[in-house]
Amino acid sequence: MTTVPLSSNKLSLSNNATVIIDGKRVAEEIIESVKSRRAIENIVPGLAVILVGNDAASSVYVRSKSARAKECGFVSKQFDLHADVSESEVLELINNLNNDSTIHGILVQLPLPKQINAHHVIQSIAPEKDVDGFHYLNTGKLTTGDTSDVLVPCTPAGSIHLIKAVMGSTLSGKHAVVIGRSNIVGKPMASLLLQENCTVTIIHSRTETPAELCKLADIVVAAVGIPKHIKEGWIKPGAVVIDVGINRITTEEGKNTLVGDVDFDNVIDKVSAITPVPGGVGPMTISMLMQNTLEAAIRSKRIA
Numbered sequence: 001m002t003t004v005p006l007s008s009n010k011l012s013l014s015n016n017a018t019v020i021i022d023g024k025r026v027a028e029e030i031i032e033s034v035k036s037r038r039a040i041e042n043i044v045p046g047l048a049v050i051l052v053g054n055d056a057a058s059s060v061y062v063r064s065k066s067a068r069a070k071e072c073g074f075v076s077k078q079f080d081l082h083a084d085v086s087e088s089e090v091l092e093l094i095n096n097l098n099n100d101s102t103i104h105g106i107l108v109q110l111p112l113p114k115q116i117n118a119h120h121v122i123q124s125i126a127p128e129k130d131v132d133g134f135h136y137l138n139t140g141k142l143t144t145g146d147t148s149d150v151l152v153p154c155t156p157a158g159s160i161h162l163i164k165a166v167m168g169s170t171l172s173g174k175h176a177v178v179i180g181r182s183n184i185v186g187k188p189m190a191s192l193l194l195q196e197n198c199t200v201t202i203i204h205s206r207t208e209t210p211a212e213l214c215k216l217a218d219i220v221v222a223a224v225g226i227p228k229h230i231k232e233g234w235i236k237p238g239a240v241v242i243d244v245g246i247n248r249i250t251t252e253e254g255k256n257t258l259v260g261d262v263d264f265d266n267v268i269d270k271v272s273a274i275t276p277v278p279g280g281v282g283p284m285t286i287s288m289l290m291q292n293t294l295e296a297a298i299r300s301k302r303i304a
């Protein structure tokens with residue numbers, strides 16, 4: 001078996017080699033295009049990132065978002081709130097940011113501590129500043145196919161970007177299986193695939209015969225949150241597999257490591273293309289956030 005890396009300007013599923021999709025490289029290309037578009041537009045987008053508590057992984061992601069924003073020439077404001085902050089204090093901060101004309105994008109890092117209702121918080125963000133794409137107005141537009149001024153959730157946006165990079169115009173009519181039905185990934189992912197004229201099946205915890213259904217898929221998007229859950233028996237030969245899972249595990253040898261929802265080594269001989277973990281979809285999430293923030297800033301300039 002030969003494997004080749006994928007960058008968005010070097011794509012092919014035609015030469016029988018398995019493509020290991022290099023999400024890090026594609027993500028860098030998106031960052032470069034955000035930087036140059038920002039300069040052409042001559043604007044300074046403002047991104048506000050709210051972190052509640054001190055979850056280690058969330059702190060890393062938030063720092064990375066703030067650093068990327070600065071690298072892109074944005075103004076980045078990070079708000080680190082104490083783990084036992086009240087919901088009303090978070091809502092008050094969001095209200096201030098909604099009214100701040102220098103801020104074009106607002107996001108609240110998830111998950112949130114138990115005392116805070118994530119729905120209340122997300123729905124309080126002005127839809128045009130909701131760069132995570134979680135507000136009902138944005139999810140509603142995505143579901144109904146109204147792509148005017150929509151902000152699409154970052155991980156599904158990154159995933160569809162990678163799928164299109166690999167499959168191009170051959171995407172239409174293909175059977176896609178999304179494993180997982182979360183609001184952040186599974187549901188918006190299914191909407192994006194539908195928009196590309198795929199036939200879409202969502203598999204979830206109550207689905208009967210999930211492996212049999214998955215085996216019919218030309219495209220598999222795994223977002224189930226169970227380490228190495230998807231095995232070779234779930235995969236149709238030649239399928240394109242996008243692994244959204246990020247699971248921290250300790251191996252039998254006692255080594256801490258990061259694995260996806262797909263058992264990479266077990267399926268690699270069957271797929272035509274696959275995203276690794278780490279280095280696949282993860283880096284795309286932050287690049288798409290930068291793209292959404294730039295888009296929100298451009299739209300606000302258009303309206304002003």
Ligand SMILES: Nc1nc2c(c(=O)[nH]1)N[C@@H](CN(C=O)c1ccc(C(=O)N[C@@H](CCC(=O)O)C(=O)O)cc1)CN2
Nearest residue numbers: 061107108109110111132154155278279280282283285
């Ligand atoms: N408000 C939000 N909260 C969360 C989101 C989100 O999109 N908006 N997604 C995830 C966390 N996340 C971004 O916030 C995120 C996860 C993973 C990566 C990433 O680059 N992963 C690397 C591995 C990094 C590591 O070693 O931990 C990879 O896969 O290569 C970026 C962003 C939940 N919360």
